[in-house]
Amino acid sequence: MFNNYTTVLLHIIVSVSLLFLLVTSIKRFDVVKIAFLSIIxxxxxxxxxxxxxFVCTLALMVMGGYFFHSFWGLSESTIRSETGHFQIFAKxxxxxxxxxxxxxxxxxLAIFGKMVAGDEFLSKKxxxxxxxxxxxxxxxNGDHSTTFIARAVVPEADRKLSAFGEVMDSGNRFVSGDKGVALLGKGMAQALDAKNGDWLSLLTNSPDAGMTSLDLEVKGITESFSKDYDDVALKIPIESAWEMFGDTIVDKIIVLLEKTSDLDTVFSHFRKKAEQEGLSLEYKTWDELAVYYQSVKRLYTSIFRFFSAVIMIFSVIFITSILLIMIMQRTYEIALLRSFGSKKWAILRNFLIESILLGYSSAILSVIISIGLISIFNIFGIETAPPPGSSRGYVIKLMVLEQPFFIIQVFEFIVSTMIMSSIYPAVRGCRLQIVQSLRRG
Incomplete structure (x- = not known):
């Protein structure tokens, strides 16, 4: 979620503060002990x-968890209902x-099946x-007509590809051997006033014979996450399309893996295998095809970074104010230490150690409690209304535990904010005038 520059800066601040705390603990453990007692x-x-x-930590983790769940849900629905993990095209x-x-x-087409079946690694993945x-x-339907975007699919493969992002509003999915049947998107069915069992006429352009037609029986009505897609969606068995066009051709072959995490290794292995077979092909991975997903991810990431900046500004102002109050309450104590010979550097070090200890302890507890609250929330879940452009809602899940690097980033962000907020109060505390401070005391 955080950009690379911010991540590097957070690493540096946390690393330097840990090193400073470690060196001080080794050389002057009494200073660390006094700082801890002062916090208590x-x-x-x-x-x-x-x-x-805690409030800042929880806010960041809730927002980040929601966005990560949105990314995951959108990516998996795109992969398993539209693009697959990667697609193969003719050169x-x-x-x-x-x-x-x-x-x-x-x-x-047969060569692709043989290539996968003959490779132990590919056949498993x-x-x-x-x-x-x-x-x-x-x-x-004779009375009404509408334009469509058709997908001619293999029934067995379509059942798997449609399992995640598409539900049957009525009727049944394709089965092996189906011909002359169709699945309509819900919006298209409403536009044609079509029901299961109705007959429709399809008219399209073929490569050789000009205009060609096909009579189809409505077998089912589908509903996806996108209302716009449902308004033009039509599916027919690929055997029916081949008979209509008079040729066994396809635009692409969609490859669906067992696990999304295997994409890089499988994609690389498949391309090498295809080159060995002498196949001249083009490829596209799902993230190259998923334009909408990339747009949503950029938007949500920008929102999170803006929200993080607002939280940092709020935190720095509030924490700095509280630390200044703590400094003012200890004016007499600071003056006594200075009058006994303590250097300004020693006073500054003491305040920084207190802030570092308080920052780390608060951040650790906040992260643990936030994870606990988020886990409880995930047990119950809340179903949302359909988002813009979608026809179905979904159950919100905050994906935080699945993102350990994000948890570390939030921890570093909170600790760094605490440390940066403490610099001005610490500098101001060590520069107090001894005589004036003693008089106030």
Whole structure:
């Protein structure tokens, strides 16, 4: 969530403060002990500071957990309902798909299945290979007509690819051997006033015969996360599309893995294997295809960074004010130490040690308590209303435990904020005039 420069800066501040605390503990453990006792002696103000740290920690972890869950849900729904983990195209497809949409198709499909089946590593990691043909046209029931974006799919593969992000509003999914049937998006079904069992006529452009048509029976109505997609979505079995076009061609082969974490290794291995087989192909991973996901991720990351900056400003102002109050309460104590020969550096060191101890202890407790509260929240969960552009809500989960590096970043952020807030009060405390401070005391 934090950018690279911020992360490096947080690492430096935390590392320097730990080194400073360690060196002081070795050389002057009595200073660390006195600082700890001073925190306990002024427990009221220490408690206020700790509560401030806790509120900031909880706010960051809740927001970050929500965003991480949104990223995960959107990525998995995109992968398992639309893009797969990566897609295979004929060489030149991307550059020529508009000028020559029928000139760059994959046709020799059996070789891909044999290639995966003959490789022990790929056969274990790859869940399905799903050929898909896309085309557009007009769908009509005789009284009404509407445009569509069709996906011709393999029934068995589609059941897996649609399991995550698509539900059946009515009817049934495709099964092996289905022909002449269709699944409509909910919005399209409403536009045509179509129900299960109705017959529709499909009209589209073929590569050789000009306009071609196909009669389809509505087998089911689907609903996805995107209302816009449901308004134009049409699925038919790929066998029906091949019969209509007179050729066994596909635009792409969607590759779905068992685990998303295996993507890099499987993708690299698959490309090497395809080169060995002499196949001239193009590839795209899911994150290259998921434009909407990338936009959402950039937006949420920007919001989190802005929110973090606001929290830091608020924390620095509030914590600095509390520490200044603590300094003012100890004016007489500081003056006595200075009158007994303590150097300004020693006073500054004492205050910094107190702030570091208070910062680390508060941050550790805040992170632990925040994780506990978030875990309790995740047990119950809250279902949201459908977000903009979607037709279904979802249960909120705060994905914090799944992101240990983020927890470390929040911890470092809180500790660094506490340390930066203590610098001005500590400098001001060590520069107090001895005589005036004794008179006030």
């Amino acid at each position: 002696r002024r427990w009221q103000l220490s408690l206020v500071l700790s509560l401030t740290v 030149g497809f991307e550059a020529n798909k508009v000028k020559e949409p029928w000139g760059y198709k994959l046709s020799n 790859i869940s399905i290979l799903a050929p898909e043909l896309n085309f557009t046209g007009v769908l009509s």
